[in-house]
Amino acid sequence: MTAPTLTKDAVAPAASAAPTADAGWTAGAARSPAARHLPSLVRAIARKAGRGIWASGAIVLFLLLWELGPTYLASASTRVFLPPLHEVLRALGTLIDKGQLQNHLAASLTRSASGFGIAVVSAVALGLLVAWYRSLDRFLNPLLEVFRNTAALALLPVFTLLLGIGETSKISIVAYAAFFPVLLNTIAGVRTVDPLLIRAARSLGLSNFRLFQKVILPSAVPTIFTGIRMAGTSSILVLIAAEMVGAKAGLGYLIVNSQMSFLIPDMYAGILTVSLLGLLVNYLLVAVERHFSRWRTAVGSQSN
Amino acid sequence: MTRVTGQTPKISLRNVGKQFTVRASKDQPEGTTLTALEGITLDVAAGEFITLVGPSGSGKTTLLDLLAGLTRPDTGQILVDGKEVTGPGRDRAVVFQQYALFPWRTAAANVAFGLEGTGSEGRRLNRKERADKARHYLELVGLSGFEDRYPHELSGGMKQRVAIARSLAYEPDVLLMDEPFAALDAQTREQLQEELLRIWRATGKTIIFITHGIDEAVYLGQRVAVLSSRPGRLKQIVDIDLGERSGDGDVRSDAVFVEHRHKVWSLLHDEVRKAQDAGHAKIRPDGFAPDEAPQLSKGQISTGRAA
Ligand SMILES: Nc1ncnc2c1ncn2[C@@H]1O[C@H](COP(=O)(O)OP(=O)(O)O)[C@@H](O)[C@H]1O
Numbered sequence: 001m002t003a004p005t006l007t008k009d010a011v012a013p014a015a016s017a018a019p020t021a022d023a024g025w026t027a028g029a030a031r032s033p034a035a036r037h038l039p040s041l042v043r044a045i046a047r048k049a050g051r052g053i054w055a056s057g058a059i060v061l062f063l064l065l066w067e068l069g070p071t072y073l074a075s076a077s078t079r080v081f082l083p084p085l086h087e088v089l090r091a092l093g094t095l096i097d098k099g100q101l102q103n104h105l106a107a108s109l110t111r112s113a114s115g116f117g118i119a120v121v122s123a124v125a126l127g128l129l130v131a132w133y134r135s136l137d138r139f140l141n142p143l144l145e146v147f148r149n150t151a152a153l154a155l156l157p158v159f160t161l162l163l164g165i166g167e168t169s170k171i172s173i174v175a176y177a178a179f180f181p182v183l184l185n186t187i188a189g190v191r192t193v194d195p196l197l198i199r200a201a202r203s204l205g206l207s208n209f210r211l212f213q214k215v216i217l218p219s220a221v222p223t224i225f226t227g228i229r230m231a232g233t234s235s236i237l238v239l240i241a242a243e244m245v246g247a248k249a250g251l252g253y254l255i256v257n258s259q260m261s262f263l264i265p266d267m268y269a270g271i272l273t274v275s276l277l278g279l280l281v282n283y284l285l286v287a288v289e290r291h292f293s294r295w296r297t298a299v300g301s302q303s304n
Numbered sequence: 305m306t307r308v309t310g311q312t313p314k315i316s317l318r319n320v321g322k323q324f325t326v327r328a329s330k331d332q333p334e335g336t337t338l339t340a341l342e343g344i345t346l347d348v349a350a351g352e353f354i355t356l357v358g359p360s361g362s363g364k365t366t367l368l369d370l371l372a373g374l375t376r377p378d379t380g381q382i383l384v385d386g387k388e389v390t391g392p393g394r395d396r397a398v399v400f401q402q403y404a405l406f407p408w409r410t411a412a413a414n415v416a417f418g419l420e421g422t423g424s425e426g427r428r429l430n431r432k433e434r435a436d437k438a439r440h441y442l443e444l445v446g447l448s449g450f451e452d453r454y455p456h457e458l459s460g461g462m463k464q465r466v467a468i469a470r471s472l473a474y475e476p477d478v479l480l481m482d483e484p485f486a487a488l489d490a491q492t493r494e495q496l497q498e499e500l501l502r503i504w505r506a507t508g509k510t511i512i513f514i515t516h517g518i519d520e521a522v523y524l525g526q527r528v529a530v531l532s533s534r535p536g537r538l539k540q541i542v543d544i545d546l547g548e549r550s551g552d553g554d555v556r557s558d559a560v561f562v563e564h565r566h567k568v569w570s571l572l573h574d575e576v577r578k579a580q581d582a583g584h585a586k587i588r589p590d591g592f593a594p595d596e597a598p599q600l601s602k603g604q605i606s607t608g609r610a611a
């Protein structure tokens with residue numbers, strides 16, 4: 001019917017009326033953000049530096065203990081199995097020089113990335129279906145509960161028997177381990193969409209498909225990414241274990257093989273790599289999760 | 305009761321009723337039906353601003369859902385432009401009390417939300433056109449410069465402005481508002497009331513505005529429809545004539561205003577007491593009482609006591 005016929009003077013009072021009570025604080029902030037933020041920036045950096053020193057204290061102490069402990073505290077026999085840090089780092093350097101570490105790392109990364117990727121895609125897809133179709137949920141839920149509560153590693157022998165000790169079985173077990181956190185979080189994410197938002201979208205005439213695409217999915221994304229982060233951690237964990245049992249390459253293999261060949265510093269170099277890899281993966285996934293959850297920031301937490 | 309003459313009313317409610325099945329509970333092992341609305345007949349003219357007051361639980365939100373096409377009536381008919389409402393449509397938009405903004409979208413993207421489908425002319429707006437429209441409507445509600453804010457970066461009043469802009473951007477003929485200002489502080493509420501009147505005058509929308517604030521109902525409405533306590537029936541419609549209110553004076557303390565206010569108050573007062581006597585607190589079957597606002601400022605329905 002009547003397309004709004006708005007003249008400039010109809011708009012003007014709004015612009016002048018609005019900022020009084022309601023928008024006053026933003027007007028102040030917009031005036032000179034740089035001037036207001038400079039001293040607080042310096043303070044923030046100082047505080048961050050102080051916190052950083054304190055936060056790395058425990059790590060530094062641990063590394064010191066690792067370096068000095070074996071030499072001065074441990075008995076000679078223990079020293080063999082617990083070489084000081086510099087020996088481990090030297091072994092690590094040699095492994096890198098010879099390109100061995102890179103090979104193992106590449107093998108592990110390929111496996112975990114493939115398994116993880118398969119898991120994420122299939123779990124998100126299934127999770128969306130299960131959350132959308134109640135009857136499918138009722139049908140599948142008991143079975144999913146059983147599998148979910150079966151430790152992935154308990155199934156390792158089954159995977160090995162059925163799929164051999166090649167890549168397929170290792171990728172499969174990683175996929176299996178990564179599948180459930182993603183699935184459960186996808187279901188939870190879709191389920192916990194604010195019904196009011198669904199009402200609002202419906203009142204704007206959205207079809208089921210559009211509703212799903214524009215409301216349910218975006219609202220579930222942060223929860224789904226929490227699941228993906230959890231899956232990332234567990235996929236590395238399970239892969240290393242699988243590689244320890246039967247493999248010809250990979251970080252798990254490096255660790256076990258070094259132990260059996262009595263190359264103890266190499267073994268520790270492998271362990272160190274695993275833990276650094278875990279840290280890195282977790283860090284990346286947390287960053288991704290944060291990126292997708294920006295809008296979730298709590299109302300009270302805006303600090304100026 | 306109706307003052308519509310000649311042309312077909314914009315909205316026409318004919319003997320509208322709605323029932324809910326209440327789930328079985330310990331006291332009532334058999335599920336019972338609850339009549340939320342009964343025999344509502346009402347015509348609203350194009351371009352009219354009508355407010356709807358009623359005690360908590362009298363079926364105001366139920367009625368709004370019916371008008372929005374989110375639910376269907378059990379009896380009677382709802383007509384918009386003479387055509388029966390069968391679902392949500394581009395001719396009506398809803399503003400909810402709790403804003404219902406999409407938190408992952410900026411203010412501008414929220415406003416553009418309703419524009420992303422195919423429009424009424426069967427044409428899809430491109431990105432630029434949508435952004436222009438969003439900016440235009442944000443300006444209309446006094447939020448220029450806030451396009452890129454996320455809802456969590458906005459105050460309650462600003463959020464509701466965005467929600468209003470979103471509904472307007474959809475370019476409906478009818479704006480359905482369910483206690484849109486109830487969660488705001490008194491000052492912001494008055495400000496938004498005034499702006500809503502300005503927008504209404506500028507756009508000529510038909511507005512159905514639900515509230516439980518008597519002041520608000522009398523201040524905004526050309527007519528105030530008073531609902532009875534459950535089951536919600538139309539108790540009376542009060543015509544409001546406050547004269548020319550373009551002046552800066554405090555309309556609310558005018559003798560005419562006070563008179564109208566008192567009239568609506570007496571009508572409601574009876575209903576609130578009846579509701580109390582019948583033990584009808586508005587509590588959903590799951591024990592959730594959504595409308596039990598903890599603070600009742602003056603002018604809102606105070607429950608009994610003064611009797
Ligand atoms: N989905 C529902 N199922 C059962 N009862 C409902 C439902 N929605 C509302 N009711 C009941 O209908 C009555 C009217 O509710 P509502 O329209 O929300 O009231 P108001 O908005 O006027 O406070 C209340 O008694 C409420 O408990």
Ligand SMILES: [Mg+2]
Pocket residue numbers: 364365366482595
């Ligand atoms: Mg209500």
